[in-house]
Amino acid sequence: xxxxxxxxxxxxxxxxxxxxxxxxxxxxxxxxxxxxxxxxxxxxxxxxxxxxxxxxxxxxxxxxxxxxxxxxxxxxxxxxxxxxxxxxxxxxxxxxxxxxxxxxxxxxxxxxxxxxxxxxxxxxxxxxxxxxxxxxxxxxxxxxxxxx
Numbered sequence: 001x002x003x004x005x006x007x008x009x010x011x012x013x014x015x016x017x018x019x020x021x022x023x024x025x026x027x028x029x030x031x032x033x034x035x036x037x038x039x040x041x042x043x044x045x046x047x048x049x050x051x052x053x054x055x056x057x058x059x060x061x062x063x064x065x066x067x068x069x070x071x072x073x074x075x076x077x078x079x080x081x082x083x084x085x086x087x088x089x090x091x092x093x094x095x096x097x098x099x100x101x102x103x104x105x106x107x108x109x110x111x112x113x114x115x116x117x118x119x120x121x122x123x124x125x126x127x128x129x130x131x132x133x134x135x136x137x138x139x140x141x142x143x144x145x146x147x148x
Contacts, residue, residue, distance in 0.1 A: 001059075001060055001061065001062050002060060002061050002062065002107075002108040002109060003062045003064070003106070003107035003108050003109075003125075004055065004061050004062065004063050004064070004107065004108060004109045004110075004111070005064050005065070005066035005097070005102070005105065005107055005109070005110045005111065005112075006052065006055075006063070006064070006065055006066065006111045007065075007066060007067060007102075007110070007111060007112040007113060007114075007130070008065060008067035008080060008083070008084075009042075009067065009068075009113070010045070010113040010130075010131065011045065011048070011111060011112060011113050011130045011131075012044065012045060012048045012049075012052070012065070012087075013039075013042035013043065013044055013045060013048070013083065014042055014043045014044070014045055015033075015042060017043070018032075018038065018041070018042055018043070019032055019033065022035065022038070031072040031073075033070045033072055033073050033076070034070070034072040034073045035073070036073075036075055037079070038073060038076075038079070039070070039073070039075070039076050039079035039080050039083060040079040040082050040083050040086070042083065044087065045138070046137065046138070047137060047138030047139060048138055049087055049088075050138075051138040051141065051142055052087075052088060052092075053088075054142065055142075055145065056088075056092070056095075058145075061145075063095060064095045064096070064097055064107075065084055065092070065095060065096045065097065066097045066099065066102055066105065066110065067080055067096070067097070067098055067099075068098070068099065068100050068102070068118045069098050069100065077098055080096070080098060081093055081096055081098075084096050100118065100119075101118065101119035101122075102118050102119040102120050102122075102123055103119030103120065103121065103122025103123050103124075104119060104122075105123070106124065106125075107123070107124075107125050108125045108126065109125055109126050109127075109128060110123045110125060110126070110127050110128065111128045111130050111135075111141060112127060112128070112129070112130060113129070113130045113131045115127060115129055128141060128144065
């Protein structure tokens, strides 16, 4: 069984668009993610919800959500957890890991939009760089898993 981790921000939910919208509304706030309700209100990335459902249904994959907290918003811990429950149900909250250093975790695959900065560069398994050339969207990621 493969252990697979999926990042939240800009992989499952559209963090960047919300940041841009909030900065346009209040340009003097350098940290819009510090606003209460920010993380819980994020929209899903196209195809992300269905992809998670597909991957978690596979018997050969042990699926987790792995996200780093926002140190500018201590509510991010709660809001990210609530977002997961809102989108996937309570059971998936048992598979949520909030960790500042993703390189500490052991596993086979990490799907993340960054290749460094939160320990991704030290992750010992395969890093799928979401949103980039080889894996621009969830369809491309699912094609990778179809071959596994």
